[in-house]
Amino acid sequence: MSLKASVFIAVSLDGFIARKGGELDWLDAANAGVSAGEDCGYKVFFESVDVLIMGRKSYEKILSFNNWPYGKKPVIVLSSKSIIIPQHLLKTVSYSSESPTELWKRLAHEGAKRLYIDGGITIQRFITEGLINDFTITVIPVIIGSGIPLFGYLKNDVPLKHLETKSYDFGFVQSSYEVLKQT
Amino acid sequence: MSLKASVFIAVSLDGFIARKGGELDWLDAANAGVSAGEDCGYKVFFESVDVLIMGRKSYEKILSFNNWPYGKKPVIVLSSKSIIIPQHLLKTVSYSSESPTELWKRLAHEGAKRLYIDGGITIQRFITEGLINDFTITVIPVIIGSGIPLFGYLKNDVPLKHLETKSYDFGFVQSSYEVLKQT
Secondary structure (H helix, E strand, O other), rough: OOOOEEEEEEEOOOEEEOOOOOHHHHHHHHHOOOOOOOOOHHHHHHHHOOOOEOOOOOOOHHHOOOOOOOOOEEEEEEEOOOOOOHHHHHOOOOOOOOHHHHHHHHHHHHHOOEEEEOOOOHHHHHOOOOOOOOEEHHHHHHHHOOOEEEOOOOOOOOOEEEEEEEEOHHHHHHHEEEEEOOO | OEEEEEEEEEEOOEEEOOOOOOHHHHHHHHHHHOOOOOOOOOOHHHHHHOHHHEHHHHHHHHHHHOOOOOOOEEEEEEOOOOOOOOOOOOOOEEEEEOOOOHHHHHHHHOOEEEEEEOOOOHHHHHHHOOOOEEEEEEEOOEEEEOOOEEOOOOOOEEEEEEEEEOOOOOEEEEEEEOOOOOO
């Protein structure tokens, strides 16, 4: 099957995607210095994915902003319990208690081509199950000292192929990697 | 005073400088793919520093290789207890139980211009005391899942200025950052 799963995320130089409570103030502060109209490839990436998969915590955080940023893109929230989905999102948001592998298989069967995997725990679960094909990581020029790490414990090394690195005037450095087949 | 302290180090994509026991097999494996004669700027950096400061663990590890790589460069090992210094290194290696700030002040007074700070705990101690001026970090294309992290817990954010990023054919990505004055 040709389904791919991708991570596209910003991290502090010390590898955190958010502070402990999910706060992104450090990222918002950095984004204030970004050139107008520059999205570091996000729109192109977002348009390339069929489905966005995230955890319950990310979902609730984004919902709290009162400005759903994902338009009509199907979003699947991984959660062992049912979640609250507001009326206006019922057409695009669903939840699943499947494991990453079960979900991946179902979506592959349904014809999906590329998944966007987001949120700390969810990304780590997909990595652990060997399901991530590529990473695009944008390093923000700040060390925040603690928070929610992008990567977690792994039994085995994950070898990567570096694809491309771009650095931006405003100090962000974006690298993309393809996951090599583990031997 | 114009003394600067610098970090020049390789990390896995998940931010480790070594496995838990100090093993560098993943780095050695990656180095096997490096173009002949390419040192990713290490020699130029090394020649720019007056003194290398490392912790006892790094010192003992390097000593175990039986091939001291630092020539006549003065090396100070941070250790609360005395360390064993082989005869042939007595002219260049010494140890100190000073705090990073005390050591920094003494070396500044002695006229040092640039310190090379190495080893996980030692780097973290210098960061915590606000003594690092610049980082050159070479990201190796592998996720190792656990190990000795480059960065540790910090009370306050450390804002950085991105200076330069180079990517190499063999997949290493080297970024340098200057530490901005904390406000």
